[in-house]
Amino acid sequence: xxxxxxxxxxxxxxxxxxxxxxxxxxxxxxxxxxxxxxxxxxxxxxxxxxxxxxxxxxxxxxxxxxxxxxxxxxxxxxxxxxxxxxxxxxxxxxxxxxxxxxxxxxxxxxxxxxxxxxxxxxxxxxxxxxxxxxxxxxxxxxxxxxxxxxxxxxxxxxxxxxxxxxxxxxxxxxxxxxxxxxxxxxxxxxxxxxxxxxxxxxxxxxxxxxxxxxxxxxxxxxxxxxxxxxxxxxxxxxxxxxxxxxxxxxx
Amino acid sequence: xxxxxxxxxxxxxxxxxxxxxxxxxxxxxxxxxxxxxxxxxxxxxxxxxxxxxxxxxxxxxxxxxxxxxxxxxxxxxxxxxxxxxxxxxxxxxxxxxxxxxxxxxxxxxxxxxxxxxxxxxxxxxxxxxxxxxxxxxxxxxxxxxxxxxxxxxxxxxxxxxxxxxxxxxxxxxxxxxxxxxxxxxxxxxxxxxxxxxxxxxxxxxxxxxxxxxxxxxxxxxxxxxxxxxxxxxxxxxxxxxxxxxxxxxxxxxxxxxxxxxxxxxxxxxxxxxxxxxxxxxxxxxxxxxxxxxxxxxxxxxxxxxxxxxxxxxxxxxxxxxxxxxxxxxxxxxxxxxxxxxxxxxxxxxxxxxxxxxxxxxxxxxxxxxxxxxxxxxxxxxxxxxxxxxxxxxxxxxxxxxxxxxxxxxxxxx
Numbered sequence: 190x191x192x193x194x195x196x197x198x199x200x201x202x203x204x205x206x207x208x209x210x211x212x213x214x215x216x217x218x219x220x221x222x223x224x225x226x227x228x229x230x231x232x233x234x235x236x237x238x239x240x241x242x243x244x245x246x247x248x249x250x251x252x253x254x255x256x257x258x259x260x261x262x263x264x265x266x267x268x269x270x271x272x273x274x275x276x277x278x279x280x281x282x283x284x285x286x287x288x289x290x291x292x293x294x295x296x297x298x299x300x301x302x303x304x305x306x307x308x309x310x311x312x313x314x315x316x317x318x319x320x321x322x323x324x325x326x327x328x329x330x331x332x333x334x335x336x337x338x339x340x341x342x343x344x345x346x347x348x349x350x351x352x353x354x355x356x357x358x359x360x361x362x363x364x365x366x367x368x369x370x371x372x373x374x375x376x377x378x379x380x381x382x383x384x385x386x387x388x389x390x391x392x393x394x395x396x397x398x399x400x401x402x403x404x405x406x407x408x409x410x411x412x413x414x415x416x417x418x419x420x421x422x423x424x425x426x427x428x429x430x431x432x433x434x435x436x437x438x439x440x
Numbered sequence: 441x442x443x444x445x446x447x448x449x450x451x452x453x454x455x456x457x458x459x460x461x462x463x464x465x466x467x468x469x470x471x472x473x474x475x476x477x478x479x480x481x482x483x484x485x486x487x488x489x490x491x492x493x494x495x496x497x498x499x500x501x502x503x504x505x506x507x508x509x510x511x512x513x514x515x516x517x518x519x520x521x522x523x524x525x526x527x528x529x530x531x532x533x534x535x536x537x538x539x540x541x542x543x544x545x546x547x548x549x550x551x552x553x554x555x556x557x558x559x560x561x562x563x564x565x566x567x568x569x570x571x572x573x574x575x576x577x578x579x580x581x582x583x584x585x586x587x588x589x590x591x592x593x594x595x596x597x598x599x600x601x602x603x604x605x606x607x608x609x610x611x612x613x614x615x616x617x618x619x620x621x622x623x624x625x626x627x628x629x630x631x632x633x634x635x636x637x638x639x640x641x642x643x644x645x646x647x648x649x650x651x652x653x654x655x656x657x658x659x660x661x662x663x664x665x666x667x668x669x670x671x672x673x674x675x676x677x678x679x680x681x682x683x684x685x686x687x688x689x690x691x692x693x694x695x696x697x698x699x700x701x702x703x704x705x706x707x708x709x710x711x712x713x714x715x716x717x718x719x720x721x722x723x724x725x726x727x728x729x730x731x732x733x734x735x736x737x738x739x740x741x742x743x744x745x746x747x748x749x750x751x752x753x754x755x756x757x758x759x760x761x762x763x764x765x766x767x768x769x770x771x772x773x774x775x776x777x778x779x780x781x782x783x784x785x786x787x788x789x790x791x792x793x794x795x796x797x798x799x800x801x802x803x804x805x806x807x808x809x810x811x812x813x814x815x816x817x818x819x820x821x822x823x824x825x826x827x828x829x830x831x832x833x834x835x836x837x838x839x840x841x842x843x844x845x846x847x848x849x850x851x852x853x
Contacts (some may be wrong), residue, residue, distance in 0.1 A: 242744065245741075245744070249664070270747050270749050271747070273746070273747040274747035276747075279740075280741060280745075284738040284742045296748070296756070297747055297748070298748060300743075300746065349742075349746060350746070350833060353746060397563070
């Protein structure tokens with residue numbers, strides 16, 4: 190099976206402190222990869238490396254290679270704006286822009302220079318349908334997105350990411366601010382989305398990882414302890430620390 | 441722990457003293473403010489009316505002549521005429537005694553019958569309007585009326601002879617024909633200063649707002665956070681504290697040549713506006729920076745993760761979200777413009793101009809107060825009346841600022 194990301198010898202430093210230590214892994218295409226581990230283990234940091242959101246943080250230094258379609262994303266020649274259209278991101282807290290639902294989804298395409306109202310409308314409708322939100326909001330597309338519920342806002346953020354037709358969608362604990370019903374809706378959505386996109390999801394919930402993911406990587410203190418199919422990780426972990434973590438002995 | 445009665449009593453006393461001190465201080469400040477406002481309102485409220493806003497400050501004089509042939513008649517006193525007004529049945533004009541804001545006795549025209557000779561007078565003063573119709577209308581001051589009496593002698597009556605309305609009407613009854621009237625338009629209004637203040641607000645914001653917002657965006661969003669930029673930032677902060685009179689000095693020496701290039705020959709409103717724009721810059725930069733700081737980082741992250749460039753993020757997301765905060769800064773700036781006087785005395789002069797233009801001298805409302813108070817006979821009433829207007833305006837501005845910032849806090853989350 191094809192890989193969407195190949196990571197070689199990735200090291201990341203915040204100033205003097207090393208946050209990621211010599212990571213080597215590949216992430217499969219059209220699969221859901223879950224990143225688990227205790228707080229501060231570097232899983233979110235790693236996720237933000239994949240679309241270079243760490244560029245914004247001062248004193249952050251990265252070594253090693255992250256290859257997507259055979260190109261190193263940290264190569265000086267790589268255009269970071271292009272990269273982010275290929276690698277979308279959904280954040281921990283729903284963060285819709287304070288504008289209408291339509292404008293939220295149309296924002297990305299507009300930034301790429303698409304002005305034709307008809308094309309934009311089509312993109313917005315398709316994205317909302319894919320994010321399973323269209324039915325709920327089709328009659329109020331031009332009302333403020335701030336009026337939606339938390340779960341709806343998060344699905345809007347997913348729709349917004351889908352509108353860019355990315356290869357990969359990164360999700361940084363997308364359900365941690367949501368109630369169980371909204372969470373299950375997002376999980377169903379992830380199941381649906383993996384047919385068309387590769388998804389990498391950071392989660393604190395063991396159950397969520399086992400429910401939605403195909404592969405799981407266990408992070409501890411900036412290192413990958415173990416990475417395998419989710420079934421293997423949860424049933425026959427090779428490392429003692431993985432077993433301790435997933436059985437709830439620490440973390 | 442053993443606490444003696446004495447220690448307890450001492451503590452109670454100390455607490456009472458400190459509490460009393462704070463209460464006394466706040467009472468004192470409230471009292472002082474109330475007295476101040478009370479003084480301004482009681483002194484000035486009598487003058488606050490539409491005429492104050494509408495009238496010119498300087499009164500204009502004119503001598504109008506009665507056309508040959510038109511003469512007296514019998515006019516009935518209108519029923520709705522106020523009791524104090526004195527009606528001349530022979531000439532169809534009502535006069536009334538009044539006191540000017542400078543405490544001088546005046547005789548004003550209260551009513552003119554449409555068939556009266558006074559309604560068909562022409563301007564005789566030299567100038568472009570000579571020979572044109574200039575009817576005597578209510579509100580004008582009557583300085584002097586020249587007439588011919590029954591013996592055929594030229595005679596006159598009016599304020600110049602210190603006569604009251606009653607005496608004037610009485611004198612007119614003796615007249616056979618009216619020759620000319622010396623009239624004065626009412627003065628003491630602040631129309632010119634009001635217009636000049638609006639000019640100031642508009643022109644200075646026109647310069648200060650775009651430059652201020654743009655530099656705040658640069659400092660806060662684009663520039664790297666290094667020592668040099670920190671220095672610029674604290675420099676700007678220092679500029680907020682510089683006394684405005686220093687800016688005025690700089691305006692008149694550095695900026696005057698710029699306005700001279702546009703054809704200014706004296707200090708002028710444009711010069712004042714440019715100086716004010718510089719005074720406002722630090723305020724606008726600061727408030728814009730603060731508004732930008734409260735825009736959640738998550739919105740910027742979301743925009744960037746959607747493939748927007750950093751510039752697109754700034755102009756499509758961050759800046760629009762900061763608009764309420766920027767607006768607050770604008771309103772504060774308007775308050776500053778209205779209150780400014782020291783820098784404007786240098787740069788715009790103190791001549792109260794009834795028809796100000798960008799390149800002429802003029803006074804803002806605050807300088808108008810300075811102007812009427814700095815003469816040999818300070819005019820407290822007018823100064824207080826203008827103060828009331830300024831206070832009301834500033835109050836409205838402050839309430840708007842509060843309203844906007846409350847909205848701002850509601851906008852997210």
